[in-house]
Amino acid sequence: MAINLDAALGIHPQTLDFRVERSKMLAGNLANAETPGYKARDLDFKTVMTQINAGMGHDRSYQAAYRVPYQTSGDQNTVELGKEQARYSRNAMDYQTSLTFLNMKISGLKSAIEGQ
Amino acid sequence: MSFGEIYDIAGAGMHAQTIRLNTVASNLANAGAAAETPETAFRALKPVFSTIYKQTQEGQLSGAHVEVSAIVEADAPLDMRYEPNHPYADEQGYVAYSNVNTVDEMADMMAASRSFETNVEVMNRARSMQQGLLQLGSN
Numbered sequence: 598m599a600i601n602l603d604a605a606l607g608i609h610p611q612t613l614d615f616r617v618e619r620s621k622m623l624a625g626n627l628a629n630a631e632t633p634g635y636k637a638r639d640l641d642f643k644t645v646m647t648q649i650n651a652g653m654g655h656d657r658s659y660q661a662a663y664r665v666p667y668q669t670s671g672d673q674n675t676v677e678l679g680k681e682q683a684r685y686s687r688n689a690m691d692y693q694t695s696l697t698f699l700n701m702k703i704s705g706l707k708s709a710i711e712g713q
Numbered sequence: 714m715s716f717g718e719i720y721d722i723a724g725a726g727m728h729a730q731t732i733r734l735n736t737v738a739s740n741l742a743n744a745g746a747a748a749e750t751p752e753t754a755f756r757a758l759k760p761v762f763s764t765i766y767k768q769t770q771e772g773q774l775s776g777a778h779v780e781v782s783a784i785v786e787a788d789a790p791l792d793m794r795y796e797p798n799h800p801y802a803d804e805q806g807y808v809a810y811s812n813v814n815t816v817d818e819m820a821d822m823m824a825a826s827r828s829f830e831t832n833v834e835v836m837n838r839a840r841s842m843q844q845g846l847l848q849l850g851s852n
Contacts (some may be wrong), residue, residue, distance in 0.1 A: 628723060703850040
């Protein structure tokens, strides 16, 4: 019986990749928190998941969307620092979750190989 | 996956905030400086931030970097004080002082250092994410 590594690891490598790309985007938002006219962008997890669930696979073509701010600011900057920090923090935790799942999958495979 | 660009973005943010902090420092240092003529008076320096999108490989989204595109002089009116005995006083007895608003500068300084810290946090978090990835499968 051959092990298909992609199938064995499940969806977690894709989500891990998505989390890194999203934190790049959120880091950009945080760096530009005080740039006049900067429009905050974000990636949508739902879109990626729908794509994967529909069997279209994971082609890494993430679409960035512009954020709709809760309040408008005078300099047309749409970064809301507190919310952005919360998103960044949560995204990092979601990354850790995917990482933990991957680790569990790998240790599962390991014990299967070692037969213990 | 591109952790590298996160470091670049946070680094660019830290650099921009450092420049801002530098302008604040020079503004505060020159806050009470008198000038011989209004033309030579010190005017507060203000950095102008702008976003740059770096070109990345195909299929990859570009992160938003920040840079200081210019440093401009504040166009607030100079502080003209009536000091007839001052050596720099003009015919009417007024001396031109710099247009630095100390309270403004202090607020700016706090905002800049907080923003700097935000970028440091972003970098720290990215580092711990990458460390976790490197240790994948080791336990």
